[in-house]
Amino acid sequence: MNKHLYWAAAALAVSLLSPLAAAADGVMHKDPYCGCCTAWAEHMQKNGVAMQSRNEADMSALKARLKVPADLRSCHTAEIGGYVFEGHVPADLVKKVLKDKPKIVGLAVPGMPMGSPGMEGPSKQPYQVLSFDEQGRRSVYATR
Incomplete structure (x- = not known):
């Protein structure tokens, strides 16, 4: 197989597999x-963060x-990019954490406030x- 055809086939394979990686x-x-x-x-999917759902007994x-x-x-807990997102955290803040990579375990929206995503x-x-x-310290990351 010539070199150009090989790279074209490789590029096609990557483009076809990328939706699987996004999942x-x-x-x-x-x-x-x-x-x-x-x-x-x-809400996460609509904002470009693919999410699998896993039912848990405990x-x-x-x-x-x-x-x-x-x-x-x-009510729910998500693991995304090495961080934990507890409850109804907005997608823009999830993306900000993934981009900025702060030294935190994650973000939480305690309870189920009306008007939050979901x-x-x-x-x-x-x-x-x-x-x-890790030590349980917390601070206000954003107010909505």
């Missing part, structure tokens, strides 16, 4: 019966393993997105 961007762990978790995953143990402080926990509805309440580190 591995992140995994969202959730209770199998949660609807807002699915809505959050759709979310509490998973959150503990991933070092999510108990008072920051919400919790859209007739009203919107202000909420904070908190960062947290």
